[in-house]
Each structure stands twice: as C-alpha cells, then as structure tokens.
Amino acid sequence: MIPNVLSIAGTDPSGGAGIQADLKAFSANGAYGMAVVTALVAQTTTGVREVREVPAGFVATQLETLLDDVRPDAVKIGMLGDAEVILAVASVLDRYAPPHVVLDPVMVAKSGDRLLAPRAVGVLRDELLPRVDLITPNLPEAADLLGEPELGAVGELPDQARRLTELGAKRVLLKGGHLSGEASADVLVADGEAEFLRDERISTTNDHGTGCTLSAAIAALRPQRPDWSTAAHEAKRYLTAALAAASRLDVGRGHGPVHHFHTWW
Ligand SMILES: Nc1ncnc2c1ncn2[C@@H]1O[C@H](COP(=O)(O)OP(=O)(O)OP(=O)(O)O)[C@@H](O)[C@H]1O
Ligand SMILES: Cc1ncc(COP(=O)(O)O)c(N)n1
Secondary structure (H helix, E strand, O other), rough: OOOOOEEEEEOOOOOOOOHHHHHHHHHHOOEEEEEEEEEEEEEOOEEEEEEEEOOOHHHHHHHHHHOOOOOOEEEEEEOOOOOHHHHHHHHHHHHOOOOEEEEOOEEOOOOOOEOOOOHHHHHHHHHHHHEEEEEEHHHHHHHHHHHOOOOOHHHHHHHHHHHHHHHOEEEEEEEEEEEEOOEEEEEEOOOEEEEEEEEEOOOOOOEHHHHOOOOOOOOHHHOOOOHHHHHHHHHHHHHHHHHHHHHHHHOOOOOOOOOOOOOOO
C-alpha cells in the first residue's frame, strides 16, 4: 500500500520550500502527500516579503479534521512560526500518536529572514523535540537549540548531534550543508551511535528548500524502509540527485529550487 504522509509547514508560492516542496518530495519518493498549513509566507527565490501566521486553534482544527479521518504513516513538521502553534501541534501529537514523526526545526530562511519567533526556540526544544522520532537541524539551528557557538568543521558534528539527543531528541540528523568542502556531509545519531551520510557537493545556487526536501523524503521513505538509517541514506541520495537536476530549471533570480523529478517519464 502507498503510505499516507502528512506535512505540517508553511507555504512558499515559488514552490521551492515548505509545503509545496514537501508534497513534491513525497510524490517523488512513492508516498501520498497531505498538508496542514501553519503560516502563509509571501516569499520567492529572493527572500521573504511577509508572513501571516495561521491562528494556533485553526492549525489544531485542520489537524483534528484530517486525523479523525486518515491515519498518516509518517509526519514531517517544518515551519511552525510561533510558540502557540508549537503547543497546538504538540498537543495533537499526544492525542493521535502518529508514527514516524520527523521535525525540521525551521528557524531562519536561506535569505536570512526569521521563520520562528526567537522566544519560541525554547518552546520548540522543551515541548516538541522530545515528542518526535527524528530532528533534522542545520548548524545554526543546532547551535540555537543548545545555546552553543555554530560548528565550523565536519569532525565536530557527531558530538554536537549527541548533545542534541541529551535534550530529549530520540534521533538527530545534523546537516552540514553550511560547511564548505568537496563532500556534503551530515551525521545521524541514534542510541549514541553516529554514522555519516556523505555525498558529492553539487555546485549550484539552486539550493532553496534543500532542508525541507531532505526531511520530507525521509518521512516519505521511512514507512517503506526497514529503519531510519536506510531511509535517511536514500533520502540524502534523492536530495543530491534533485540538486543536480536543478540545473534544468529556470525559476526566479535568487536561490532557485531543486528539481523533484519523477522517473516514469
Ligand atoms: N551544494 C550541495 N550539494 C549537495 N548537498 C547539499 C548542498 N547544499 C546542501 N546540501 C545538503 O542539503 C541538506 C540540507 O542542508 P543544509 O545544512 O543547507 O540545511 P538547511 O539550511 O536546513 O537547508 P534549507 O534551509 O536550504 O532548507 C543536507 O543534506 C546537506 O548536506
Ligand atoms: C515555509 C518555509 N519553510 C522552510 C523554509 C526554509 O527553506 P530555505 O532555508 O531554503 O529558505 C522556507 N524558506 N519557507
């Protein structure tokens, strides 16, 4: 059976990040995609112009309406915007207990615009992080969650990922995309064990939504694969291929999107 996978995230009218990217990544990775919107974001490849948050009560109503009818096989959580929305999502997770929950703790867009209120970082860390199965922070997000300086070297990733598990996260995929070097390396830590996910670094400015794509692909693949490690390695290979295929796109003047291609045609 095709897995039903839910994205809880903000929007991107240019289709490169957020809900729009998640739905494409779900489809390309063999899942049926569903989406609950947390924030309407006026953004494109060049940056964010304005954010309108969806009231927390209505995020909860969207989730309850869906979950009373459909049991998802996995959930990906992205941009939440503020503390009230975080608490609403945490409470729905408690009541419905969906399997395979991935949290991409989105805080700042590639353009530098904030997508999470600074005072909500502690709420995300204390209330949501312990309730999910995997978190996928980038380096600034990991530093913010831990109150530590941002890492500058690949060799430091495993220890910082382990410290994030000490905050209550069951598994951590710490993304090293902001580091330079020939390879693009991330680290997955679960049960104290660390393994690297390495792939070639693609030379491109079409890198808008890479983090959204990786976490969405993991959520889509997890119900179809035996464990988190297999799903994460395969999602990473998918992302690298989508980054390479981005050279076939001509979308906008800024950081263009990756290309979520389907192989049947
Ligand atoms: N040029 C690249 N080539 C290959 N992989 C890359 C490249 N840039 C980033 N990645 C990979 O993309 C994923 C996302 O990495 P990154 O650390 O940039 O996360 P992010 O900042 O959350 O992404 P975004 O905010 O753009 O959605 C990681 O797996 C990273 O290794
Ligand atoms: C709704 C939403 N969610 C996440 C991102 C992060 O993606 P990026 O860092 O590539 O801008 C974004 N820009 N918009």
